[in-house]
Each structure stands twice: as structure tokens, then as C-alpha cells.
Amino acid sequence: MKPSRAFLLPLWASALGFAMGEAGAGRWLSEALDPAVTLRSCLGEGAALLVCFSIVGVLLGRLAPSRPTLGTALALGLWALVWGPDAARAGRLPDLAGVLPAILVFLGALRWPRLACGLGMLGGLAAPALRTRGFSDYAPLAQHAPAGSDVLLITVDATRADAGLLDGFGGAGWWTFDQAISPAPWTLPAMYSLFNGAPVATHQGGLPVDGGYTRPAFQRSFVADFAAAGWRTMAFVSNPHLRADLGFALGFTDWTHDDDARAPLVLLSSLERRVSAARGWANAMQHSRDDRVVDAAVRALSAPHAEGERRFVWVHLLGVHEYARDPRVLEAGDSGTTAAAALRSAYAQSVRAATERVDRLISAAGPEASVVITSDHGEELGERGVFGHGHALQDTELRVPLAMRMGDGGGRVEGQVGTVGLSALFTAMAQGKAALPADALRSDTVWVGGVRRDAAAFAVRHADGRYTEAPGVDVAPGVAAPIDATSRDALRALGYAE
Numbered sequence: 001m002k003p004s005r006a007f008l009l010p011l012w013a014s015a016l017g018f019a020m021g022e023a024g025a026g027r028w029l030s031e032a033l034d035p036a037v038t039l040r041s042c043l044g045e046g047a048a049l050l051v052c053f054s055i056v057g058v059l060l061g062r063l064a065p066s067r068p069t070l071g072t073a074l075a076l077g078l079w080a081l082v083w084g085p086d087a088a089r090a091g092r093l094p095d096l097a098g099v100l101p102a103i104l105v106f107l108g109a110l111r112w113p114r115l116a117c118g119l120g121m122l123g124g125l126a127a128p129a130l131r132t133r134g135f136s137d138y139a140p141l142a143q144h145a146p147a148g149s150d151v152l153l154i155t156v157d158a159t160r161a162d163a164g165l166l167d168g169f170g171g172a173g174w175w176t177f178d179q180a181i182s183p184a185p186w187t188l189p190a191m192y193s194l195f196n197g198a199p200v201a202t203h204q205g206g207l208p209v210d211g212g213y214t215r216p217a218f219q220r221s222f223v224a225d226f227a228a229a230g231w232r233t234m235a236f237v238s239n240p241h242l243r244a245d246l247g248f249a250l251g252f253t254d255w256t257h258d259d260d261a262r263a264p265l266v267l268l269s270s271l272e273r274r275v276s277a278a279r280g281w282a283n284a285m286q287h288s289r290d291d292r293v294v295d296a297a298v299r300a301l302s303a304p305h306a307e308g309e310r311r312f313v314w315v316h317l318l319g320v321h322e323y324a325r326d327p328r329v330l331e332a333g334d335s336g337t338t339a340a341a342a343l344r345s346a347y348a349q350s351v352r353a354a355t356e357r358v359d360r361l362i363s364a365a366g367p368e369a370s371v372v373i374t375s376d377h378g379e380e381l382g383e384r385g386v387f388g389h390g391h392a393l394q395d396t397e398l399r400v401p402l403a404m405r406m407g408d409g410g411g412r413v414e415g416q417v418g419t420v421g422l423s424a425l426f427t428a429m430a431q432g433k434a435a436l437p438a439d440a441l442r443s444d445t446v447w448v449g450g451v452r453r454d455a456a457a458f459a460v461r462h463a464d465g466r467y468t469e470a471p472g473v474d475v476a477p478g479v480a481a482p483i484d485a486t487s488r489d490a491l492r493a494l495g496y497a498e
């Protein structure tokens with residue numbers, strides 16, 4: 001074989017195999033918002049790899065004609081570069097499925113250059129395919145029967161009460177709530193409240209300060225009550241605001257944050273992330289994030305219990321929050337009513353996807369588990385000419401879905417409840433007290449606050465739906481901490497809207 005072909009063929013083969021493998025991984029991992037986007041991406045990545053490899057192969061053929069195995073070594077190096085750091089970040093062993101075929105190719109190339117080409121292609125195909133299986137396989141759900149009475153909390157980001165997330169709920173054993181009010185219109189202050197059991201005015205987290213938001217250390221969390229009572233406590237989240245170093249991991253024995261998980265198209269997604277950041281776009285490929293979070297949670301929920309083990313499992317779904325990154329919305333651009341219609345349609349579709357994920361999680365938890373489903377806040381869908389949340393204290397941003405299944409009771413609760421009360425409910429459960437959810441949560445007045453750009457905006461929502469202004473609070477000195485570089489990078493990597 002000519003030296004230049006000995007360089008090029010293994011590289012071409014591995015580029016092709018790599019792209020095909022990524023296409024497979026993309027199909028399995030991506031939410032099918034637009035399969036054409038995934039296919040185009042894979043073809044683009046394959047073509048880009050072929051061009052780059054060809055240039056490198058020709059150069060190497062000129063520079064070192066006596067060492068034709070260098071081409072194969074490059075292919076091996078590429079696999080190691082792509083899969084190795086990823087495996088390390090995930091805290092697992094180096095990806096043997098990727099490394100072993102690469103070693104085979106390298107050894108084979110020393111002796112039989114042509115055979116090595118075939119092996120290169122197979123290896124490129126096999127590595128991501130084998131690797132992906134770890135994300136996709138989960139135990140069959142129907143036969144699942146947990147030993148203990150587990151508790152599952154599902155928070156679906158940015159989901160309005162009237163978005164239809166819980167349509168179809170309300171059957172036997174379920175409490176549904178007509179008027180559930182979140183303590184704040186965006187994630188950080190709202191989730192502080194959910195775990196602390198205190199309104200924003202008290203914990204003062206997530207209030208705007210110079211260039212950032214206040215992030216006081218957690219004073220308490222109901223999760224610590226579960227842990228103290230000997231429960232296993234597990235979190236599966238991906239929202240960049242829900243970080244362990246901000247205290248959200250307090251009390252959890254198992255903390256899984258998806259920041260480090262890879263997107264299906266490794267090379268292309270990192271390129272696209274840069275292009276998106278430079279052009280102010282959002283990355284369309286991260287939609288698989290919820291799938292990975294749910295897969296991991298389903299595996300944990302379906303695993304057999306140790307003797308006497310009880311589990312509290314929290315899953316936070318981010319997909320609805322990312323509806324503005326639907327490719328159809330990006331295509332519609334800023335074209336007025338078309339863009340608004342595309343946004344509303346993408347929102348509805350992402351809520352339907354969330355409902356399916358909620359169903360999967362509930363099935364995995366089994367019929368004995370107690371389940372609470374809610375959202376951290378609502379979403380403004382153009383009612384006042386804007387989309388998004390965190391802007392104002394009003395029902396579109398504060399009224400959230402809420403349903404729970406625990407014990408034998410059930411029914412529709414019409415009065416106002418504050419989701420801030422869930423913390424006390426969970427603490428009671430951890431301590432083995434039986435509390436009627438409706439009674440524990442009903443409240444004539446709910447304190448709300450935490451508007452992104454107005455630290456002084458606080459209000460009380462009354463049971464009849466009125467909001468009355470409430471005095472602002474003096475932010476305690478020492479609790480203010482501007483948004484830091486780590487968080488900013490994490491938000492940017494996700495293409496986090498706002």
C-alpha cells in the first residue's frame with residue numbers, strides 16, 4: 001500500500017464510523033424536536049472530520065513517509081481524546097468500549113494496514129453505540145415493586161398551572177390543587193423557599209445585588225430531616241442554579257447534577273456551543289438533558305431496596321424552561337406574531353414531553369411510593385407582550401401545578417396553597433407523622449417576592465387572587481454574593497435563557 005493511503009484510509013474509516021456512531025447516539029439521546037437537525041448535524045460532523053483528517057493524513061504522509069502507522073495512531077488518539085475526559089468527568093473508569101477497539105486498530109495496523117481500516121470503522125461505530133447503552137437501558141417498569149414507602153418529588157421547571165402538565169391526574173389516590181402559588185417567579189429564590197420552608201423575605205436568597213444575586217448559605221433543608229431519619233436521599237437535577245456549593249445538596253446522600261454529562265454530538269456540540277455563544281443563540285442539542293436525568297433517576301428508583309431502606313428522590317426537569325430553543329422558534333426569529341405562535345406551540349410541546357417523563361418517573365417509583373409534582377414557577381407567554389419569568393409578581397409567573405399522592409386520601413383542593421409549605425409536609429413525613437396535604441398547605445395569604453431586577457418587590461397573594469403590596473426587606477449585610485464565574489460558565493454552556 002502507498003504510504004499516503006496507509007495514512008488516509010484508517011483516518012477516513014474512523015471519521016465515517018465516528019459520525020455514524022454519533023448519529024446513532026443522537027437518535028437515542030436527543031429529544032426528537034426535529035430529527036432533521038440531528039441528521040444534518042451528524043452528516044456535517046462526518047464531513048468536517050473527513051476534511052480535517054484528509055489534510056492531516058496528507059501532511060503526515062509527506063512529513064513521515066516511513067511511519068504509516070501514524071494515521072492509525074491519530075485515530076486512536078482522537079477516540080481517547082473524545083471519550084477519555086468525558087468518562088473521567090462522569091467519575092467512571094476510562095471508556096473501555098472506546099479504548100479497546102482503538103488498541104486493536106493500532107496493533108492491527110502495524111501488521112495488516114488494510115484490516116486496520118475495517119477495524120477502525122467498526123471501532124468508531126462500536127464505541128459510541130456501546131457507550132450510549134448505559135444511558136438508555138432501564139429496568140422494565142411494570143413488574144417493579146419497591147420494598148419501602150419511598151417519596152418522590154418532581155419539580156418541572158417553568159411550568160404554568162394552566163399548561164396542562166397534570167391533565168389526566170386527579171384519579172384515585174391523588175390530591176390535585178387548583179391554586180398553588182410559588183413563593184418566587186424564578187428558580188433560585190423559589191427553590192431556596194421549597195427546601196428551606198421560608199418565604200423569600202425570610203431567607204433573602206436570589207435577590208438582585210450588584211451584577212448578581214444573593215446566595216445565603218442554607219439554614220435548613222427538609223432533606224436533612226429525611227437523612228437524619230436514616231433515609232437514602234437522592235437528587236437528579238440539571239438546572240445550573242441548583243448547585244451543590246449553594247447548599248442545594250444539603251442532606252442528600254446521592255447528588256447527581258448533569259452539568260458534566262456530554263451532549264450526544266461531542267465535537268459538533270462543543271463547536272455549536274461556541275458559535276451559539278458568539279451569536280447569542282441557544283444550543284438546540286441540549287434537549288436530551290432531561291432524558292439523561294430521567295434515565296438516571298429511573299435506574300435509581302427501579303433498583304432493589306436494601307433491607308429496610310427508604311428513599312427520598314428529587315428530580316428536577318429543565319426541558320420546559322428551554323422551549324425557546326426549539327429549532328422552529330429559532331427559524332421564526334423575531335417575526336412578531338409568527339415568533340409568538342412558535343413560542344407558544346414549542347412551550348405546549350415541551351410540557352407534553354415533561355408529562356411523559358413524569359409518567360415514567362411515577363411508574364418507576366411504583367404504586368406504593370408517595371409522589372409530589374410541582375413547578376418552581378410559571379411562565380409569561382406573551383400576555384403582556386413578553387415571554388419568560390422572573391419579571392413580576394403575578395399569576396402567570398407564580399401559579400404552578402401541584403398534585404400529590406400519599407396515603408389513601410385524594411381529591412380536589414380548591415383553596416389557595418403555597419408550595420413553600422411543602423417543606424413542612426416533607427419534614428412531617430420524614431418524622432413519620434401523618435399529615436393531610438390539603439390542611440398542611442392551605443393558606444389565606446402567601447408571601448411572594450424575588451423579582452430578578454427589583455430586590456424591593458414583595459407582595460402578598462390572597463386566596464381570592466388579589467395581590468397587595470408588601471414592604472420590602474433590608475437585605476442582610478454579608479449574604480450578598482455576586483454571580484460567580486463557575487456559575488456563569490455553567491449557565492452559558494447550557495445556553496440558559498436569561
Ligand SMILES: [Zn+2]
Pocket residue numbers: 157158186187188321376377
Ligand atoms: Zn426555573
